Every structure is written in C-alpha cells, then in structure tokens.
Amino acid sequence: MFLDACDIDDGATLECDVCVIGAGAAGLTIAHELAGSALSVIVISGGGRRRRGRDQALYRGTVRDPSQHSWADRFRERRYGGTTAIWGGRCVPYDAIDFEARPYVPHSGWPFGRDTLEPYYARAAVYCEIGAPLFDAATALPDRPASLLPGLASEAVTGTTIERFSRPTDFGRLLERRLAAAPAVRVLLDAHCIGLAGAANGAAIDHAPCATFRPSRFSVRARTYVVAAGGLETARLLMAARQASAQPLAIASPWLGRGYMGHLNGTVGAIRFAVPPERINGGYEVSPDGVYCRRRLWVTAAAQRQHGLLNTMFRLHHPPIADPTHRDPVLSAMYLVKDLVLYEYSRKLRAARSLGHLLGHLRNVATRPLVLARFGIDFVDRRWLRPRRLPSVARFSPTGRYSIEFHAEQSPDPASRLELGDAVDCFGMPELVIDWRVHARDVDSVARAYALLQRELAAAGLGVLELDRDGMDAAIRADGAVGGHHLGAVRLADAPERGVVDRHGRLFGIANGYVASAAVLPTSSQANPTFTVVALAIRLADHLRQRAHATRLSARPVRLETRPRREPVPA
Ligand SMILES: Cc1cc2nc3c(=O)[nH]c(=O)nc-3n(C[C@H](O)[C@H](O)[C@H](O)COP(=O)(O)OP(=O)(O)OC[C@H]3O[C@@H](n4cnc5c(N)ncnc54)[C@H](O)[C@@H]3O)c2cc1C
CATH class of the missing domain: 3.50.50.60 (FAD/NAD(P)-binding domain)
Structure with a gap:
C-alpha cells in the first residue's frame, strides 16, 4: 500500500x-x-x-x-x-576476477566469489528486464558472428563478451x-x-x-x-x-x-581497422529474446593478472565528433545540439569551438539532409515509440575508423572519500563533502591496457590504434568520474x-x-x-x-511476473 x-x-x-x-x-x-x-x-x-x-x-x-x-x-x-x-x-x-584478492590491487578481494552471486544474477535479470542472463555472444546471439572482430584470437583481449540493455x-x-x-x-x-x-x-x-x-x-x-x-x-x-x-x-x-570509487571512462585514441567495415560488429544488436546487446573488447582476466592491470574494457565509438572532417551529418547535428543533452552523455562531445568547426558542421548537415532526416525518423521511432529504448547512437563507420571508449575499474583508495561538512540541509542533516580521487596506478593501468590493445590488434593484422603517448594521462583523466556510479x-x-x-x-x-x-x-x-x-x-x-x-515467522519467496519475453524491437 x-x-x-x-x-x-x-x-x-x-x-x-x-x-x-x-x-x-x-x-x-x-x-x-x-x-x-x-x-x-x-x-x-x-x-x-x-x-x-x-x-x-x-x-x-x-x-x-x-x-x-x-x-x-x-x-x-x-x-x-x-x-x-x-x-x-x-x-x-x-567478472570472477573482481572478487579475487589481487596482489597488485590494494584492498581488493570480496568475502565470497562470483559463484555465490550467480543465482542472484539470474533473478536480477528479471527485475532489470534484460531477458536471459547470457553475456557471451556465442550463447546470447547464436546466429551471429561470435566476436566483435573477425579473426581476433588473442588471449589478452577478447571481443566475445556483451552488455545487455534494460528497457531501461x-x-x-x-x-x-x-x-x-x-x-x-x-x-x-x-x-x-x-x-x-x-x-x-x-x-x-x-x-x-x-x-x-x-x-x-x-x-x-x-x-x-x-x-x-x-x-x-x-x-x-x-x-x-x-x-x-x-x-x-x-x-x-x-x-x-x-x-x-566510480569508474574511469573516456574516449582516447582512434583506430583504423584493416578488416572490411561491414564485418565489424560494434553496434547494437537484438538478441532472440528481443533485448538490445552490444559487444566490447575486454582485457581478459589472464592478461589482467599477467600485466597487473585493473579490469578494463573498450567500446567502439564514433570518430571524434567535434571534428567536422568526419563529414557525417548525424554526428555534426549531435555536435550542434550537444548543449541540450544531459551532461553524462554530452561530455564526450565537448571540444573547443571555433568558427571554422561550426561552419564545417553546418556544411555536413546542409549537404546531406536526407541522411539526417532518415536517421532522425528511425531514431525517434526506436528511442521513444517502442517499449524498449535504443540505448544510444552508435554510427557505423564506412571507413572502418572509430574512436575507442574505455570503461575501467578504479582501485579502492582510503584517501578517496566522503565526509560530512558543516553545512546542513533544511531538515538539519549535515551535507556531504565529496573528495573523489584517482590514484596514479589507475590512470597508468588504463594507459597500459590501451598499449596492450594496440599490440594485439597490430599482431593480428586487424588494425592500427593511434595513441598520443604524451597526452595519454591527461586524456584518460579528462572526463572524470562517471556520473551516477x-x-x-x-x-x-x-x-x-x-x-x-x-x-x-x-x-x-x-x-x-x-x-x-x-x-x-x-x-x-x-x-x-x-x-x-x-x-x-x-x-x-x-x-x-x-x-x-x-x-519466528514463515517467509515464502515471491516471484516477479515477467512481461512477454519476445518483444518487437527492430533488428
Ligand atoms: C544518467 C545515469 C545513467 C546511468 N546508467 C546506468 C547504466 O547504464 N547501468 C547501470 O548499471 N547503472 C547506471 N546508472 C546508475 C544507476 O542509476 C544506479 O546504480 C542505481 O539507480 C542505484 O540504485 P539505488 O537503489 O542504490 O539508488 P537510487 O536509485 O539512487 O535510489 C535511492 C533511493 O533512496 C531514496 N533516499 C535517499 N536519501 C533518502 C533519505 N534520507 N530518506 C529516504 N529516502 C532516501 C531516494 O529518494 C531513492 O528513492 C546510471 C545513473 C545515471 C544518473
């Protein structure tokens, strides 16, 4: 009641x-x-x-x-x-490694392992409305290629894990x-x-x-x-x-x-894949049970242990949006309206404005209005008119060039903390003071994970990852903590x-x-x-x-009623 x-x-x-x-x-x-x-x-x-x-x-x-x-x-x-x-x-x-006490991650280790949570993940999937709790492309997307990148057989970086999206x-x-x-x-x-x-x-x-x-x-x-x-x-x-x-x-x-802690997240470096662009599976896909899924490149547990890395994964991201030389009218339109977007989603669009940039974006929009209109109709439909929302814009790159977004573990550090301040709210509760700090080892781990990805792609002949070595630290720190985590x-x-x-x-x-x-x-x-x-x-x-x-009391477990599993989500 x-x-x-x-x-x-x-x-x-x-x-x-x-x-x-x-x-x-x-x-x-x-x-x-x-x-x-x-x-x-x-x-x-x-x-x-x-x-x-x-x-x-x-x-x-x-x-x-x-x-x-x-x-x-x-x-x-x-x-x-x-x-x-x-x-x-x-x-x-x-991941199982997140629960382990790792010698290179101070204060790591849970009192139990991933297996303890496994049955609860299955039940959590029902609340989060993400369909079957399958996070491996081979089982979650059985009729599709197994990896983000064909031919990626590295033991250090895998393209076979997926994210599943709630309605939300x-x-x-x-x-x-x-x-x-x-x-x-x-x-x-x-x-x-x-x-x-x-x-x-x-x-x-x-x-x-x-x-x-x-x-x-x-x-x-x-x-x-x-x-x-x-x-x-x-x-x-x-x-x-x-x-x-x-x-x-x-x-x-x-x-x-x-x-x-939060997560370290940002977009660093650009990659030009050597495989045909249409064979790269980095966008949204729909599982047989009607749920949006997306693949990523994950640094394997073995590689994390071997190189002393924090848990890190990468997603394909648009080419740098602020630079109009991508010539994509959709990305240019996103750039032009970025101030209307929630900060969490707009922060990767930020960049110094210049009149030249602005004119370049306007030109992209003006020269290909039909592409933009088609995208707009489709996006409104998938984002707002369906029971499941398209999670975000993921543009296919016809040139096989993408930025690389990272989402990485932050190590626990007692110096990163919350405290109570002297100010109080209207009910007399002391207000919070947030002193979030990023340890140098966390930034270093992201930089080394990028270098590992660069080596693995080059060794497999799958693409060239361009990194500005001197600017890595600043680029990794640029976006700060993920809001909401x-x-x-x-x-x-x-x-x-x-x-x-x-x-x-x-x-x-x-x-x-x-x-x-x-x-x-x-x-x-x-x-x-x-x-x-x-x-x-x-x-x-x-x-x-x-x-x-x-x-003293008898207490029965409850079952959450689920909605129909298969839902009309466009492929
Ligand atoms: C823009 C955005 C995007 C996000 N995207 C993702 C995502 O894609 N995936 C993901 O895993 N997470 C995401 N998150 C994080 C996710 O929203 C949180 O992890 C989740 O909501 C946490 O649930 P919670 O119940 O712990 O806290 P909340 O959902 O924040 O709920 C807290 C509750 O406590 C109540 N409350 C607070 N103080 C008091 C008080 N003094 N007295 C009584 N009630 C109180 C609040 O009113 C509220 O009802 C995102 C967050 C944001 C902001």
Missing part, C-alpha cells in the same frame, strides 16, 4: 518488521522480495512519484574538485523509483502495482529519513526519525533496518548516525566513507578492519542494521553497478527471510 507521509500524525511512531530506507533499485527490490513473506515492511521513499526541486535540494553538498566529479545533486534522483527514473540500463555482471526499467513503475497490492508493505511517499537513532549503547538501531515538508516529524521503529538510499546518501546517513550527539550508532569500521563508501568485507558491512550486508557492530547499495561494492570492476546491486539486494532479502523463518 502507498501512503502520503504528510498524512501521518506529527510525532507518531510506525512499527514494522523491516524498515527499508530508500525506494530505488535496491530498496524496491528488497521490499518486493519480502512482499510475499510474513514480514511487515515499511519503505521510506525520500520523495514522491515526480522529481521535485525541494527533494532534490536535499542531495546538495560540496565537491572538492568539480572538474573531476559532478555536483552532489546531479546524477541521482531523490524520488520514488530513485535514479532508475533516468538510468541508461546497461547491465553487465561483475524504472523500478518504481515496474513494482508499483505489486507493492500497492501487498497488504504487509507500506511505501511512505514524501518521507525523508533524517537519522538512525541507536539503542543498546549504539550496538543496534532503535528507530529511524523521519521528516516531511508538511512540515511534520515521525519515527519508524523496526526489528531490522536496511539502508538503501543510494551510493552517496547511504554513507551520509550512516556517518551522521555515527557522529550524532544523542544515541549515536557504534559502527565499528574505520572504512565508513572511505574507498569511494557511486561505489565503495560502505564496503563489504570479512572483518571491520577491512570494511563496513559483512558478507550479507550487515553493518559490523550493529545487530539489526543492513545496507543494500552500490556503496557496499568493495571493488568497482569494469561493469556498471546496478545489475550487481540488484543481485545483492535479492540475496539480502533471502537472508532476511531465512533469519525471520529461523526465529
């Missing part, structure tokens, strides 16, 4: 078995998984169904280096459904009907959690104080709490609870707020000296406090986080159900 928190009496206390703080991918997945059980659940949604400025303002904070990290209130949504209202939907599982699913919309019908679930819209009050000398959470813009205050008291407020806000809530003057929480780890500040580990939550997501030192968020990811992988966040959330829900079952 859905309730407007403004209708709750000022000063009231609501009671339940499980209190979930946050209504994004993680929080709503847990609430839905528990919906069929005997556990009563309250979800504190931190906003309503629409984005509103006053809610979003609660996400404000200070960023130490705004040239490297986006503003604190951007790339996350304070509302029911959370950031899945605007996410891109790219789903990739973590808005978790709020996906689960609303089911949660509304669940008698034991209450979703409190427009309720903001403003702390976690400790009990038993801070070794347990007593209640979650909440505020509304009515204005009013009330509390939620539960047996168990799950903080699922997103990668930044989860850390903020926990840090505020630990330093509260009254009833502080005794979170027993020096890592809280530390080890904050907020990882690691509440890291998962086997002991409080190494992390903040245990293998199930329970806060070390707190008997009844759990975390479900990208904040628990102790390493960042090359993979986007949400698929793994959802898998971990399902795993946590199972754990909570089993605990409840062991103690």
Whole structure:
C-alpha cells in the first residue's frame, strides 16, 4: 500500500518488521522480495512519484574538485523509483576476477566469489528486464558472428563478451502495482529519513526519525533496518548516525566513507581497422529474446593478472565528433545540439569551438539532409515509440575508423572519500563533502591496457590504434568520474578492519542494521553497478527471510511476473 507521509500524525511512531530506507533499485527490490513473506515492511521513499526541486535540494553538498566529479545533486534522483527514473540500463555482471584478492590491487578481494552471486544474477535479470542472463555472444546471439572482430584470437583481449540493455526499467513503475497490492508493505511517499537513532549503547538501531515538508516529524521503529538510499546518501546517513550527539550508532569500521570509487571512462585514441567495415560488429544488436546487446573488447582476466592491470574494457565509438572532417551529418547535428543533452552523455562531445568547426558542421548537415532526416525518423521511432529504448547512437563507420571508449575499474583508495561538512540541509542533516580521487596506478593501468590493445590488434593484422603517448594521462583523466556510479563508501568485507558491512550486508557492530547499495561494492570492476546491486539486494532479502523463518515467522519467496519475453524491437 502507498501512503502520503504528510498524512501521518506529527510525532507518531510506525512499527514494522523491516524498515527499508530508500525506494530505488535496491530498496524496491528488497521490499518486493519480502512482499510475499510474513514480514511487515515499511519503505521510506525520500520523495514522491515526480522529481521535485525541494527533494532534490536535499542531495546538495560540496565537491572538492568539480572538474573531476559532478555536483552532489546531479546524477541521482531523490524520488520514488530513485535514479532508475533516468538510468541508461546497461547491465553487465561483475567478472570472477573482481572478487579475487589481487596482489597488485590494494584492498581488493570480496568475502565470497562470483559463484555465490550467480543465482542472484539470474533473478536480477528479471527485475532489470534484460531477458536471459547470457553475456557471451556465442550463447546470447547464436546466429551471429561470435566476436566483435573477425579473426581476433588473442588471449589478452577478447571481443566475445556483451552488455545487455534494460528497457531501461524504472523500478518504481515496474513494482508499483505489486507493492500497492501487498497488504504487509507500506511505501511512505514524501518521507525523508533524517537519522538512525541507536539503542543498546549504539550496538543496534532503535528507530529511524523521519521528516516531511508538511512540515511534520515521525519515527519508524523496526526489528531490522536496511539502508538503501543510494551510493552517496547511504554513507551520509550512516556517518551522521555515527557522529550524532544523542544515541549515536557504534559502527565499528574505520572504512565508513572511505574507498569511494566510480569508474574511469573516456574516449582516447582512434583506430583504423584493416578488416572490411561491414564485418565489424560494434553496434547494437537484438538478441532472440528481443533485448538490445552490444559487444566490447575486454582485457581478459589472464592478461589482467599477467600485466597487473585493473579490469578494463573498450567500446567502439564514433570518430571524434567535434571534428567536422568526419563529414557525417548525424554526428555534426549531435555536435550542434550537444548543449541540450544531459551532461553524462554530452561530455564526450565537448571540444573547443571555433568558427571554422561550426561552419564545417553546418556544411555536413546542409549537404546531406536526407541522411539526417532518415536517421532522425528511425531514431525517434526506436528511442521513444517502442517499449524498449535504443540505448544510444552508435554510427557505423564506412571507413572502418572509430574512436575507442574505455570503461575501467578504479582501485579502492582510503584517501578517496566522503565526509560530512558543516553545512546542513533544511531538515538539519549535515551535507556531504565529496573528495573523489584517482590514484596514479589507475590512470597508468588504463594507459597500459590501451598499449596492450594496440599490440594485439597490430599482431593480428586487424588494425592500427593511434595513441598520443604524451597526452595519454591527461586524456584518460579528462572526463572524470562517471556520473551516477557511486561505489565503495560502505564496503563489504570479512572483518571491520577491512570494511563496513559483512558478507550479507550487515553493518559490523550493529545487530539489526543492513545496507543494500552500490556503496557496499568493495571493488568497482569494469561493469556498471546496478545489475550487481540488484543481485545483492535479492540475496539480502533471502537472508532476511531465512533469519525471520529461523526465529519466528514463515517467509515464502515471491516471484516477479515477467512481461512477454519476445518483444518487437527492430533488428
Ligand atoms: C544518467 C545515469 C545513467 C546511468 N546508467 C546506468 C547504466 O547504464 N547501468 C547501470 O548499471 N547503472 C547506471 N546508472 C546508475 C544507476 O542509476 C544506479 O546504480 C542505481 O539507480 C542505484 O540504485 P539505488 O537503489 O542504490 O539508488 P537510487 O536509485 O539512487 O535510489 C535511492 C533511493 O533512496 C531514496 N533516499 C535517499 N536519501 C533518502 C533519505 N534520507 N530518506 C529516504 N529516502 C532516501 C531516494 O529518494 C531513492 O528513492 C546510471 C545513473 C545515471 C544518473
């Protein structure tokens, strides 16, 4: 059932078995998984169904280096459904190597391996609506060539792994009907959690104080709490609870707020393939179950170990868009409207403007208007008129020339951190200070991964990758952190000296406090986080159900109704 928190009496206390703080991918997945059980659940949604400025303002904070990290209130949504209202939907599982303790990656190693998550990935695929959880082209795209590049038989770089794309699913919309019908679930819209009050000398959470813009205050008291407020806000809530003057929480780890990571991402270098352009499979393809997929070039686990590299992958990207010599009217049109595009997607289009560039782009558009018109009609159709959205523009290059985009792991570094500042929001919560840092080893690893790719392509006679060696460091750092990937500040580990939550997501030192968020990811992988966040959330829900079952209640697992698997997506 859905309730407007403004209708709750000022000063009231609501009671339940499980209190979930946050209504994004993680929080709503847990609430839905528990919906069929005997556990009563309250979800504190931190906003309503629409984005509103006053809610979003609660996400404000200070960023130490705004040239490297986006503003604190951007790339996350304070509302029911959370950031899945605007996410891109790219789903990739973590690789087995991401879970290993690697000698060349300080603070790496999970308390469990990829095999532990495997069954949860299968269930996460249903929530993310990505069809069968197959991430290898041979099985996912059986009637198509196996590799991005024909003839690439390298042991160091493979072109056979794929990304699968969600619709992209808005978790709020996906689960609303089911949660509304669940008698034991209450979703409190427009309720903001403003702390976690400790009990038993801070070794347990007593209640979650909440505020509304009515204005009013009330509390939620539960047996168990799950903080699922997103990668930044989860850390903020926990840090505020630990330093509260009254009833502080005794979170027993020096890592809280530390080890904050994103991904390194950007476009560096250009490649001219030596194979016929039409044999290169770098664009979007549709799987037999109707899901957009895309291949990439991945540095294999063996090569990562051999060369001491962080997990890295490459995608084919348009020729440099800002340079009109590509003569593509579509790319020129994209360049001309780039200021209208969300920063996350426009940042690779940025470049110094000159009148000459501008005239070149206008000429490209004016000389081939039919190409542009045909593209426009097709793009509008695939992007906005179909149940599944074409994820992005991926132009085929008739010359076989592409830029190379990288998406790379950032290593955990305690110096990269989130802190609480002196400023407070309108409910009195201390604002966040984001001090995101990139270690030199991370930049060096990307540069060496590019050099490896260059060698492998040359050795196989497949193409020439042009790199400006002197400008590599600056080019790798140019775009800064990927907006929306907020990882690691509440890291998962086997002991409080190494992390903040245990293998199930329970806060070390707190008997009844759990975390479900990208904040628990102790390493960042090359993979986007949400698929793994959802898998971990399902795993946590199972754990909570089993605990409840062991103690007093019967708790059945639920099944998510899936929509028809085959959908009309144009090939
Ligand atoms: C532009 C963009 C594109 C992206 N594309 C991808 C992609 O392609 N693939 C991918 O894997 N990831 C992508 N992401 C990241 C993805 O959106 C997040 O990983 C995902 O939404 C995280 O889920 P979450 O539930 O942890 O947090 P969120 O979805 O952010 O949800 C947090 C919830 O907590 C609530 N909340 C916060 N504070 C409080 C409080 N104090 N009290 C009560 N409630 C609170 C919020 O209102 C919200 O409901 C993208 C992000 C952006 C911005």
